[in-house]
Amino acid sequence: MLPLKRLPKRLFLLGFAVALLPLASCANSPLGETLQRSLAADPQLEENPVLFGGTPTPEATPDGVAELPANFPAEIPRYPGAELVEVIQPNGDNPNAEVQTRWQTSDPIEQVRRFYQEAFASDNWNLDQSVEEAIAAARDGLRVTVAPVSNAATLTAATPTEFTLQYAFTSDAAVSSELTNSPRNSASDNSTSDNSASDDADETAAVPQPGDPDFIGPVPPADFGTDANSDAAARPTSQRFSDLDQAPEELRQYVTDLAELGVFGDQASNEFKPNQEITRREYARWLVAANNLIYGDRPASRIRLGNGSSQPAFQDVPRNDPDFAAIQGLAEAGLIPSPLSGDSTTVTFRPDAPLTRENLILWKMPIDTRQTLPNASLEAVQQTWGFQDTARIDPKALRAVLADFQNGELSNIRRAFGYTTLFQPKKTVTRAEATAVLWYFGIQGEGLSAKDALQTEQRTEQQTERPPQQQPASQQSNQQPNQPSGSQSR
Template sequence: MNSVDRSPVLVSKKSLVLAGLVCALLPLASCANTPFAEQFERSLAADPRLTDTPTAGQPSPSPTDGATQLPADFPSDIPRYPGAELIEVTPAEGGDSASTSVQSRWRTADSIEQVQQFYRDILQSNDWRILESSPSPDGATIAAERNGARLTVSIPTTPPPATSALPSGIEFLLSYEASSTTASGTSENTGAIATNPVPQPGDPNFIGPLPQSGATPQPTQSAQPSSPTAAAQTFSDISQAPEELRSYIEDLAKLGVLSTGSNSSQEFKPNAIATRREYARWLVAANNTIYRDRPAQKIRLGVSSDEPVFRDVPRNDPDFAAIQGLAEAGLIPSPLSGDATTTTFRPDAPLTRETLILWKAPVDVRQSLPNATVQAVQETWGFQDANRIDARALRAVLADFQNGDLSNIRRAFGYTTLFQPKKSVTRAEAAAVLWYFGSQGDGLSAKDALVE
């Protein structure tokens, strides 16, 4: 009798369990109004403690993660390392209310030596006075001063640990300090922030120092003067160049093709490092002036309706016409020439020897460059470091050898068994290369253009 009395109770409990299981297996929408469905949804929800707590070893997320930008008043003449990622911007230590002090932290996949060499070269070529450039137990430090402003580049010797968020590489600090007068924009450097249309710091397209206020030379002005002496230039410091290179600078200056980026400057600064934009500007101007009577030999300038080839050289860049024209003609590596990875031009980066020849040889030869190997360059030039030359530049270097004593390498660097392909080029060396255009005696020099 007792067992019969308990059976309804057991059946009732089994029914409830079965009903719960059925509800759990059905779409939640069908059980949405039941207490069991609400409890089941809560069991599937992520633990809020897991979403609010950062993973061990990683920084807590913030609304600005991945969107760090330089302040709007960050001086435009401070060079940014090409491809470096901005990680953090903070007031520099030791700053006060009478000065602008900013410290920015960057990360790059390049080596300490590459970063150090870049800043040493680019600061010297942009008239910064180097106060310190030496390694220390904690890393490399470069301190420079210009117009009352001080810039310090600190590069640690020990790279930071790699994380999933930050790949392997090195970090370095850019610490800038200037008086309130300089920071307010009264100096020529920071005045470019408000008046220069070139992309500003913080813009994804900005990768280097901007031209100073007034430094907006147009390639069209110097590329095709009405006569050889119409735009003649006079430089007061040509005597500072190596003796073997002075005549090349003098001839090109008489043609008016060595625009230095400052209309009032009487100095060429022959021993300063040439930038990629300067060389591109001079290359087009020199070629088009020397061949002013041969339209078929001229390099056509880019026009404002062209779609920019490089994302860091927009239409309003002062050297857009020359750089775009070189790319459109297939004379420099770009997506147009099949190099899909070359999407930036890095206009303010130092010009290297291999790039100097890579851009010039096609203008000399005016036909397909010969196939080349490291062994072929070693056998012809005798370069001990031929294996360090970029594969694209090997063909240009070999083609240049065929020009004999008129080769660009011999004219700029003299006799050498070391090419040093990654070494930066001086303005005097770049001028020497641009003094003559042609191959195997069939060409014209700046001197020839002056007497025509």
Template structure:
């Protein structure tokens, strides 16, 4: 038993307890009981000490004080899981508005969202990312021009509402009241108008397209008027590049002719001195991808056979069963790639090649693939039988044994075209074919400059004469 060191303390407690017991029903006792009772709200809403303040701070952070402009176009799709961070009007005379968003979702999710939304809502896509991770979209609908930049980024000081990794989304647009149907080179030299003929940029999956069909990334030459010409005087959707001096001298005229015909895509780059100024770059030495060559191949063939629909390649509809598992109907280049497969111009399961289940659209195009896809459109008949010895005797290639057996027939048939052969026109005299070597954009353009055999064919120059208005 503990010794009593403070008798006075125990005596005071005893007096207090006896008083409370005696006056349990008095008003003083009631007030004392209520003052020391637990908060009844804590019984239904238990909160850990210190957590209430944290929740309040987080709620304040979730409430963004930034608001969209009152004239923000309703046609521009907004990613649902993105928070508006900043709205910045662009200085100068262009009257463009830039909005910055932040999302915790991966950049490839957001890129897929805008790729599908822009295509599904009949936007004219002027530029799209080169990969599936992110990049820049440029699109136009009526007189509204929008630029969407999807960029993955790391957050230096993460907060409860901002994880360590995030995606920054920039949406820049020109209000409808300030854009015109005729763009100037300083706003966007790649912008086109809707009041043009069917010889210009088609939208993938549109059932109203009737050839000739050109690719999505067709750029009009600055200064092109937006007046709708008559069917008898089609407008040439020419392109203007400022880096053709970087292309090999022998190929420059071929590139220029196809650019004037309007079948090549550009590489739009933003200048460092002016973030709002873009320049059209052809980048002739850049490797061309399989999807881009497929798009050019269809566009060039249809443009050169503008008056002969029987020789045009039909674009596939979005309801077609995909021939390749990695090119879905939602892919922006599906109409061209699927159209080539359905025409039997590229190896696929439709042509009996059970091993060609993947198209690999973003893989580099090789020399043997360039010839294999192009020759059927030159000869317009079955390719001749070929073997390794025949190719060695004709071309004299030292590396003929490295050519894929499926491409041997096309290489041999190309030799029979004499000076109009694709190999001679593109690569000049060579005893090494290097079949697996990637093809540059300049080389691909040179191959598409002429369709047909020696003495019977059509060049880009001939096609331009058919497209120019008659005075």
């Protein structure tokens, strides 16, 4: 039976008219007038369609598009191309209550499940294997559950796939999420000052720091602070490692020079672990540090670091990530694929995943050439390098690999891997191999190495420490400004 409020108005009145036919003869009587007034339409009901205590229809979002909550945690990966359909907010003001979002995509649910499983696993989330069908993960007090809708098994290939993403966090994680998604920490009600320095200090204190039990990630180098872009920023101290004898002999000097230059920062351990896989975040950090230290006297050649007011380029590298400055700086400079460079499918960086050979070259070559990479094809790379596995190289990396060949003996591939007929693009890179690539920046005749930077630094220090030589007045009058002693003016 249809609800009463859904009956057409005419049918509703017709029923009453039939019931009142016997009273028609009394229309002109006092009883008839009373009945007419009692059955007249209520003007309030005409303006308000809610009948008999019913619930009003929720208001639609602007343009009918659902919007994520303002405090949606940035560390939760979002499936590429998925459309947000609905957001169900919990009742009340409890910040720890679970929020449910519903998404739609044309991809099969197995592909969605595989994406989230890999994204959570590569970003140090703890996966709950006891959950069937759905994927549940937790990290830093934040719990996320991704599950297909109830009728996903009956969907056809032409029907869009729908899945829900639910999340809930503890009070500590909620505070951290607010700090991540807002440019200022507004939690302090006691302060009436608009001092931005104190706001930044409060935000930093709320984020886990190195040494805290909740801290995740390596310790950032000393030059990645707020003033890292400044000429007055202090250079990290040099460091000597006790395990360089484990590195291939051809690569030891590269590690030594970069360590003396301070590229690796102030590490607590004196072990370099040269044969250990390097992560994507470590390479990004070293890449920026090496370039900026080697080009220390050339501000125009440095890579600017991302700052705390920037919108994160990647969903899995929030502003409180220890390597946000370097990764964001590379993305904003267009040196690595990201949505900022037009690559809308690369929404995550996977900072803790191992670095592959093709990405090692892909990220480095744009900094070497300082110009657009040449067009490349499989045939061109095959003819130049002669790699047997050229077809396995990602199309994005082909241009970088071809440009690297044009650098001759200063090629990154030759310096890191020596002579080889197999590039093995998906093979992971060791820490020692990465240093070989980062030891030199530029192209033939227009580049600088870490050794060059050290020699320049030593000359500068010697000139600073050497006291000026006093010369007779007769010689001083004949010598040009800034001309070395003993040279003749022209």
